[in-house]
Amino acid sequence: MTIKCPACKSTHVRRSHWRRGDPAGRMLLFTAHRCRNCHERFFRLASAPFIGAGVVVLAALAIGLGVALGSAFFNAEPEMESTASVTPPAPVESGSAPPSPLPARELLAATADQGDAKAQFQLGMSYRSGEVGSRDYPLSYKWLEKSAQQGYAEAQYALGVMHVAGDGVLQSFPAAFRWFEQAAQQNHADAQFNLGRMYRRGYGVSANNSQAYMWFNLAAAQGHSGAREARDNVLTLMNADDVRKAQQAAQDWRPEVVKN
Numbered sequence: 001m002t003i004k005c006p007a008c009k010s011t012h013v014r015r016s017h018w019r020r021g022d023p024a025g026r027m028l029l030f031t032a033h034r035c036r037n038c039h040e041r042f043f044r045l046a047s048a049p050f051i052g053a054g055v056v057v058l059a060a061l062a063i064g065l066g067v068a069l070g071s072a073f074f075n076a077e078p079e080m081e082s083t084a085s086v087t088p089p090a091p092v093e094s095g096s097a098p099p100s101p102l103p104a105r106e107l108l109a110a111t112a113d114q115g116d117a118k119a120q121f122q123l124g125m126s127y128r129s130g131e132v133g134s135r136d137y138p139l140s141y142k143w144l145e146k147s148a149q150q151g152y153a154e155a156q157y158a159l160g161v162m163h164v165a166g167d168g169v170l171q172s173f174p175a176a177f178r179w180f181e182q183a184a185q186q187n188h189a190d191a192q193f194n195l196g197r198m199y200r201r202g203y204g205v206s207a208n209n210s211q212a213y214m215w216f217n218l219a220a221a222q223g224h225s226g227a228r229e230a231r232d233n234v235l236t237l238m239n240a241d242d243v244r245k246a247q248q249a250a251q252d253w254r255p256e257v258v259k260n
Contacts, residue, residue, distance in 0.1 A: 005035035012036040012131070037129055105133045112143060120147035121155040128158075128168065137168030148179065151258030156183035157191045164194070173204030184215060187255035192219035193227045200234055209234050213246040218253060 003013045016032040034040070105126060111119035124143030127136045141162070147155035156179045162169050163176035177198050183191035196215035199208045216231035235243060 005037060005040050010035055010037035037131065108132075112146075115150075117147045117150040117152040117155070120144070120150070121152050121158070124155065125158065128162075141169055148182070151182075151186070153183040153186040153188045153191070153258070156180075156186075157188055160191065160194065173198065175204075177204030184218075185256045186258055187218075187222070189219045189222040189224045189227070192216075192222075193224050193230070196227070196230060196234075200230070209237050210242050210246040210249075213238060213243070214250045214253070217247065217250040221250075 002011055004011055005013055013035055016034040105123070108119055108123045108126065112123045120143045124140045124145075124147060126132045127134075127140035127143065129135070141159070144155045144159050144162075148159055160176045160179035160183065161167070163172045163179065165171070177195070180191045180195045180198065184195045192215045196212045196219065198204050199215065200212035201207065212234050213231055216227045216234065219227035220231050238246070
C-alpha cells in the first residue's frame with residue numbers, strides 16, 4: 001500500500017526512527033514515517049500482526065505499570081504545516097536510463113544565480129530534501145533566504161518552518177515569526193495559520209488572542225483545513241468587543257502584492 005505524506009501528498013516517504021518524546025502508546029500500534037520531500041514526520045497504523053502484539057503488550061503494561069504519556073511541541077493542535085516542496089523529476093520512459101540529477105541542479109543553479117526568486121527557492125529546497133542531489137542545509141538556507149529577501153512567499157514560509165523545527169538551522173521562534181508574517185502578508189494560507197498559532201501560544205511574539213483570531217479567520221476564508229477549528233477555539237476565550245474588532249480587522253486586511 002502506497003503511503004502518502006499528509007502535508008504535501010508526496011509518495012517519497014521513508015520509515016522514521018522513534019524519538020524519546022514520541023507518545024508511548026503509539027510505539028506498539030503505529031509506525032513512524034518521514035516525507036523525503038517536505039520532511040513532515042507522521043504516524044500510520046501498523047499492520048495487523050503488529051497491532052495484535054501491541055495490544056497484548058499494552059494491556060500488560062497497563063496492569064503492571066500504566067502507560068507513559070508523551071507530549072508534543074504544540075499539544076492541542078496539529079503540527080506546523082509545510083507545503084513547500086521541490087518539483088519531482090519527470091518519470092523515466094521504459095527501457096531508457098535514468099537521467100543524472102546533476103545537470104538538473106546545475107541548470108537550476110544557473111537560473112538562480114541570475115536572481116530568479118522561484119529558481120532560488122527550488123534550489124534551496126533541493127538542497128534541503130536531497131531529491132536531486134546531495135543534502136546541504138547551509139546551502140539550502142542560503143538560497144531560500146535569497147529568494148525570501150526578494151519577497152517570494154513560499155521561501156519565506158519554508159524558512160519559518162525551518163526555524164520552528166530547528167531543521168538545519170538554530171531553532172528560533174522570533175525568526176520563524178518574522179518569516180511567517182512576511183508570507184502571511186502575501187495571503188499565504190499556511191503562513192497565516194501558523195502565525196495565528198504563534199500569537200495564540202505566545203511563541204516569538206506576545207500572546208494575543210485577537211491577532212490569533214484574525215489570522216485564523218483569514219486562513220479559514222481560504223479553506224485551510226485546521227484554521228476554522230483553531231479560530232472557533234480561540235473565540236471562546238474572547239469577549240464580544242474583542243471578537244467584533246478582530247472580525248473588522250480581518251475585513252479591512254488587504255494582502256501585499258510583491259513582484260518577483
